[in-house]
Amino acid sequence: MTDMQTQTLFGTDADINILMNKRKRTGMIWQAVFLFSTTLAIIFLLLLLLSVIDSSFGYVALRNEVEPSSLIEGKALIKEFSRTELESTAMDNLSSGILRRVESEKPIAQRSDHDLVSLLEQYVIKPKVLKTWGLWDSLTNTRAVEEYSRTESDSYLTFKSWINAEFFVADQSADPLHAGIRTAFLGSLWIILITFLFSFPIGVGAAIYLQEYAQDNRLNRILQLNIFNLSAVPSIIYGLLGLAVFVRAMQGFTSGSMFSSLSDATANGRTILSGGLTLGLLVLPIIIINTQEALKAVPASLRMSSYGIGATKWQTIWYQVLPASGERILTGTILALSRALGETAPLVVIGASTFISVDPTGVFSKFTTLPIQIYQWSARPQGAYRNLAGAAIIALLILLIIMNSAAIYTRDRLSKKKRLES
């Protein structure tokens, strides 16, 4: 072997080296591409969260309709008003209609200072939003913000956190400074409750049939295929189904006019009941699939031992299989419900109310939900509503995080129990 330049099938050694380096390089380049793609996916998630946070905080340029100094001489801010000054300005400046309504709710003299301040702000001083900035602009571009405030006469700047205590308890308002999500939040909770009550028993029941009873025949294979198909049907189609069936065909039932004493004549079938049932149909296939997975995880030996001591099929399911898979079923259900919580399109299609300031009182009430509220606010061109939408998204995400943590907690408790057993 003296000649190193051996001719092989692939050329000389030098050729092979070049080829090997090329192959190695290709591998490195592709690995970089894969890593880049993965990083990109994470960056998208971060950008998504940052853009929401960005619009939830920031400077607001305001202009008062009535300056506080014109109400009480020498006081530029309403916060500086004394108790008696607050009471007298309220008595003197509120229009008689508002004053009568306010007094009948709670007399001025008994209201707290804070209450009076917000009353005066809302009805007398009436600050108007001129322009809003996101958090990023507020921090990095302060000069432009101040410049704007200087050029607009009588305007002043405040740094506002759009997500605050009032935001959670206030109802929808035409004034972005005082708008909140209480009505939407309660609407979401009501809807989820109906969705759960409808889809949980039926979903788990169907899953038990498919997993424990069903034999491998044509009908059951079709059932299974159909459930997978339903889980991938676009949610807007469920909205059309709900519109035709619950809102229109079953109007008597869903509007409550069948039970006349409870009826809410204005809702005409576009009620919480219709919304909850529609989302119930939407999550039903997901709950069935998740529950089937949970049932599959129960070892066959458990069933066999139960039969062995003489239990019937149903006794085995009720006393052995369901307790053994209960936590998994619950986890799957919570995940399905959190999907329902974020659904918007089907509820818009069945005609959720766009503007209501009355809290839902029962299943026959009109409703709006958090995602619909976000949709409404995002769709408005004025800047301040975008900020409100951002704050509402944070509220929705917090709610989803709580639900998912609950799901993870149940899952972890399950694995801990399993570990103790083994």
Place this chain on the structure above:
Amino acid sequence: MHERSLHPFGKRKRIHERIIETILFLFAMLSILITVSIAFILIKESYLFFSDPDVRLLDFLTGKKWQPMIGLFGFLPLLNATLTTSLIAMVVGIPLGLFVAIYLSEYASDRIRGILKPTLEVLAGIPTIVYGYFALTFMTPLLRSVFGEANVEIYNTASAGLVIGILVLPMIATMAEDAIGAVPQELRLASYALGGTRIETTFEVVIPASLSGLSATFLLALSRAIGETMIVALASGAGPKLTANPFEAAETITGYIVRISGGDVSYNSIDYNSIFALGLILFIITFTLNLTSRKISSLFHQEYD
């Protein structure tokens, strides 16, 4: 399955057991009822739509203008916008999702996978309305600053399409990873033994072997993109328009349905019936895609089981 014979008293099966089984069976049958109801209602309302003297099926399928106010019902503009957004979404979502899946299953260490997979789950669990908001407040301004405000309208299909791509990315990544992970390890080892590098093994052995699973994933993602509603409702604009320019506003099928039904439409009007006709088309497209995807992936399961 045949527990009856295991029971000493099996012959007289208890009556309430039968009742329970029947009830559970009916619950399962409810899912068939849902599918049938969807089909029945969409077909019934569409029939009313097409029997309207203003609407002709041929004009519906080939007409280039959708203006219900003046009796023009050509659905090509809506279909075109839906296809534009979905196509853009696939161009973004498929390569990125596939690359993430390859990285996760072939390259990442267990520790990194442990961080990445929950991140993808978070991304998948965010409601679509939030993605819509993202399209409107981040993607559109970004596109406008890159390509110039004169070229990019405030509402445009490009922004919606790109964000739908991000929406389907975690779904594609998770399902594609399952498909790739199902390829037997022996195939990879055989490729290494023949001198293949890791990347050659991935592209010439693993990917072809999981091709049916991957195509099933892509079809499902396409179906998801076509049916996506809130992102296009917020970002791609109101008003049907037949345009090939993704920087122009154009309303999609789903966007139209949401806009019309959101405005308290009265029953038995042509508007009310039209959203069901469009719903029927949407249902047929997505149902076919889902069914095909399902068929392909069941074939794929037979390959290695």
